[in-house]
Amino acid sequence: MNNPLHFTQILSTDLNNLMPIENACHSHPWNEKTFATCIGGRYFGEKLGEKLSETLNESQKVVGFYVGEFVIDEATLMDICVEPSEQGKGFGKKLLNQFIQQAKAKGALKIWLEVRAKNINAQMLYMNAGFIEKSRRTGYYPSAKGFGYEDAIVMSLHI
Numbered sequence: 425m426n427n428p429l430h431f432t433q434i435l436s437t438d439l440n441n442l443m444p445i446e447n448a449c450h451s452h453p454w455n456e457k458t459f460a461t462c463i464g465g466r467y468f469g470e471k472l473g474e475k476l477s478e479t480l481n482e483s484q485k486v487v488g489f490y491v492g493e494f495v496i497d498e499a500t501l502m503d504i505c506v507e508p509s510e511q512g513k514g515f516g517k518k519l520l521n522q523f524i525q526q527a528k529a530k531g532a533l534k535i536w537l538e539v540r541a542k543n544i545n546a547q548m549l550y551m552n553a554g555f556i557e558k559s560r561r562t563g564y565y566p567s568a569k570g571f572g573y574e575d576a577i578v579m580s581l582h583i
């Protein structure tokens with residue numbers, strides 16, 4: 425990335441740009457239809473990218489994105505992804521901070537998320553941001569390796 429990175433709202437026109445990152449980041453990614461239902465309404469999300477054109481929102485080189493849900497006074501982190509070749513450079517932390525700020529601005533008092541028990545990188549990111557483990561859901565996810573199941577850890581943060 426050579427140019428400054430910006431956060432911009434995720435629109436349905438971004439799906440073509442974001443689906444490859446979604447597919448590269450998860451063993452069981454959202455399909456395009458599911459992703460599309462998580463844009464707009466009670467969902468909010470932003471992508472972090474380098475502007476390649478001053479006018480076209482679509483012409484961005486995107487490093488990552490998040491999708492959140494806001495209901496009454498609580499927000500849930502539905503998805504957060506950093507393009508694999510850009511991981512470990514601080515973009516995940518930036519995305520999570522932006523999600524927390526956006527949730528706060530909407531009036532959220534608490535944030536929830538679920539993370540795979542074996543996803544230590546993501547758990548470290550969340551714990552460093554102050555999230556604490558609240559409960560476990562046994563065998564909640566199909567295993568990332570395609571055999572058996574994996575627990576979900578439910579985490580929350582008061583904001």
Ligand SMILES: CC(C)(COP(=O)(O)OP(=O)(O)OC[C@H]1O[C@@H](n2cnc3c(N)ncnc32)[C@H](O)[C@@H]1OP(=O)(O)O)[C@@H](O)C(=O)NCCC(=O)NCCS
Binds near residue numbers: 449450510516545550
């Ligand atoms: C989780 C994810 C978003 C983190 O993004 P990232 O850009 O790699 O993270 P950052 O570089 O900002 O690192 C932030 C923190 O995450 C943790 N972390 C990230 N990579 C790590 C690694 N390889 N080992 C241990 N901790 C790691 C650390 O706590 C790190 O903070 P530190 O650098 O101060 O120690 C990214 O790995 C990703 O997209 N993973 C695939 C999708 C996914 O699992 N999403 C979460 C679903 S719940």
